[in-house]
Amino acid sequence: MELVVSIKDRRVHVRSGSTSLYAMFATTGMDDSTPRGTFEIEPERGDPFFNAREGMGARCYTGFLHHGVFLFRSVPTYAHGAYIADQADLLGIRPGSHGCVWG
Template sequence: MNVKEQKAYIKEGSNTIYTMMISSGLDQTKDDATPKGSFYVEPERGEWFFSEGYQEGAEYWVSWKNHGEFLFHSVPMTKDQKVIKTEAEKLGTKASHGCIRLTIPDAKWVFENIPEHTKVVIS
């Protein structure tokens, strides 16, 4: 993940096989920052979640830090699983509470293709 570029680069060895537009954390406070460094995909993943605290949910989530705290997931959705257009339009800019937001197809691809223990580098 390149936070400055707001892009994710999926690599096999040194070859980039897939590039995705992302939205990382706003980085305005410690509570909305995306952690930088090296991490590994954790076992927790699912097709849907909803946060009562943020009043936002997302599809196709995969945990990469603190077992469910920091996730890859789709653009935000309402409780009835409708895309929040104003949030989706922020893709490609810093916009999240610390997670990595992806398009719905990219989030599904990560959910289906990136196994546990895959290295994640965020810079």
């Protein structure tokens, strides 16, 4: 099984071989900052977090490059865990992250 991120289309596809199992909207990095290539899932993963400096967090995440620098993560959340609506509205529309993939 693999995840295929289309930066151009802002979609994440879950595939098993050549069979597409699921597709979802995503947001990728502003200024073309999402890395391209093939990556292995890294051990960094976890529960909800909040970054006070950036004023947003996530409900869950999994690292895919540089051990926590680039994440596959949920839509940004407020400190109390609710999704930030204007950030969720970016899914599938335009880039909004600093290189992470939100889905």
